Amino acid sequence: MPEPPPRNVSLSERLRAHLAIARLDHSIKNLFVLPGVIVPLSVYPALFTPHLLVTLLLAFVAVTLIACSNYVINEVLDAPFDRLHPTKRNRPAARGLVNIPAAYVQWLLMMAAGIAIGLTISRMFALVALILWIMGCLYNFPPVRTKDVPYLDVLTESINNPLRMLLGWYAVTSVLVPPVSLLIAYWMLGCYFMGLKRFSELSEIGDRAVAGAYRASFKRYTPESLLVSVVFYASTAMLFLGAFIIRYRIELILGFPLVAFTMAIYLKLAFKHDSAVQNPEKLYREPLLMAAFTSTALVMGLLLFIRIPRLEMFFTPTLPSATPPVVQPAPVLYTQPGSEQQRLRTSVKI
Numbered sequence: 001m002p003e004p005p006p007r008n009v010s011l012s013e014r015l016r017a018h019l020a021i022a023r024l025d026h027s028i029k030n031l032f033v034l035p036g037v038i039v040p041l042s043v044y045p046a047l048f049t050p051h052l053l054v055t056l057l058l059a060f061v062a063v064t065l066i067a068c069s070n071y072v073i074n075e076v077l078d079a080p081f082d083r084l085h086p087t088k089r090n091r092p093a094a095r096g097l098v099n100i101p102a103a104y105v106q107w108l109l110m111m112a113a114g115i116a117i118g119l120t121i122s123r124m125f126a127l128v129a130l131i132l133w134i135m136g137c138l139y140n141f142p143p144v145r146t147k148d149v150p151y152l153d154v155l156t157e158s159i160n161n162p163l164r165m166l167l168g169w170y171a172v173t174s175v176l177v178p179p180v181s182l183l184i185a186y187w188m189l190g191c192y193f194m195g196l197k198r199f200s201e202l203s204e205i206g207d208r209a210v211a212g213a214y215r216a217s218f219k220r221y222t223p224e225s226l227l228v229s230v231v232f233y234a235s236t237a238m239l240f241l242g243a244f245i246i247r248y249r250i251e252l253i254l255g256f257p258l259v260a261f262t263m264a265i266y267l268k269l270a271f272k273h274d275s276a277v278q279n280p281e282k283l284y285r286e287p288l289l290m291a292a293f294t295s296t297a298l299v300m301g302l303l304l305f306i307r308i309p310r311l312e313m314f315f316t317p318t319l320p321s322a323t324p325p326v327v328q329p330a331p332v333l334y335t336q337p338g339s340e341q342q343r344l345r346t347s348v349k350i
Contacts (some may be wrong), residue, residue: 006121009097017092018099018106021075022068026281030063032161034297035186036168040176042249042304047172055201058117059125059171063164065114066129071138072107077102077140084214086205110138142295148216151229154198158190181244188237192263193280194271195233200227250312251303258296265289 038054041048075082079093092098107276111133118126138144139156146156162183169178203216205211212219242260245252265288269277276282284290 006341009140013097014099015098016160017101018220020092021098021103022110022227023071023075023281024064026067026071026125027064028284029280030060030067030164032164032186033059033063033168033171036165036170038176038301038304039178039182040169040172043176044173050170052171055121055171059167060128061122062114062117062121063132063167065110065117066133066136069107069110069114069133070105070140072110073136074140076103076107079129081214084210084302088214097112103308112198113343122170122174124174124298125167128166130161130172132160132167135159135163148218150217150225152192153217154191154233155230158187158194161190179244179248181240181247185237185240188233188240191233192230192237193266195226195230196266197277197280199223199230200270200272200275203271204274204278230267248313250315252300253311253315254297255296255299255303256301258292262289262292 005053012199023070053236075093076098078088079091079098080086082091082094093103107231115126115129115134118129135156139147139153147153165186166178169176198217198221201215202211202221203223205214208218240261241256244258265279268288269275269286276286
């Protein structure tokens with residue numbers, strides 16, 4: 001691996017480099033916590049209190065710190081490989097602007113601060129935040145380094161999507177149980193986006209030898225295999241999203257065309273030269289995608305709070321069931337002895 005040329009770095013330049021490797025501009029990805037906030041509130045609006053706004057602000061800070069910690073270690077460990085990339089070779093660590101021991105301290109301090117803030121929210125929130133950080137370690141550190149293994153790189157990187165959703169969920173409540181179907185749909189949707197990112201990167205580099213030197217998984221990927229995997233991820237995501245919609249919120253089916261339209265636009269962008277798909281933090285520069293995404297988010301969010309009984313009647317089953325229906329007990333509200341806090345008992349449901 002080529003090493004950066006030796007150079008004298010001023011203190012101000014060093015500080016700017018250490019701030020840059022935290023990639024605060026990637027904080028836009030933390031918006032993925034929002035479904036985890038909105039869904040439980042749509043089920044139990046009483047959870048919304050003035051105190052919740054403070055909790056959500058702390059949650060956003062905690063998630064940002066954990067994510068930035070992962071970005072720091074990613075930048076440090078990927079520096080030798082980034083020097084082989086046509087654009088990533090300009091990153092601070094690849095240029096030799098980062099003090100490596102100080103970067104490791106920065107990595108640990110940001111994680112510790114994020115977990116500490118998470119503990120003020122709830123134990124479940126702090127636990128999920130710790131898992132998010134551990135996944136960053138598995139993704140970056142050898143000998144595991146899942147980012148070097150084809151398909152596993154996409155799966156382990158995209159698991160951050162449902163983890164972020166869980167962080168939003170546990171910032172709101174630690175009592176309601178998140179549906180497994182929604183978590184899997186969110187995971188596979190992240191895989192769809194990440195698979196297209198890999199496809200765009202591989203197509204942009206062109207030279208398979210150069211691509212393989214930069215990212216080990218590219219030695220076994222081909223554009224065709226990546227597109228096939230993208231179809232799998234999209235199909236699985238829509239299967240489990242459909243399961244969630246039918247089981248919990250049939251009204252969301254009205255927003256499905258917008259979901260499909262947004263995914264189609266993203267697919268088209270992956271074929272563009274120097275596509276923003278390779279750098280998701282720059283997707284805001286794509287007006288059509290942003291319009292589609294914003295419309296989808298608004299419509300799906302509104303539909304979570306709207307009931308359309310006629311729609312349920314339209315999708316009433318017309319075939320006889322092979323097994324007798326199981327009557328689910330209604331959620332029971334109860335007050336703990338000696339406490340004014342009301343809780344909602346639920347069971348884990350697909």
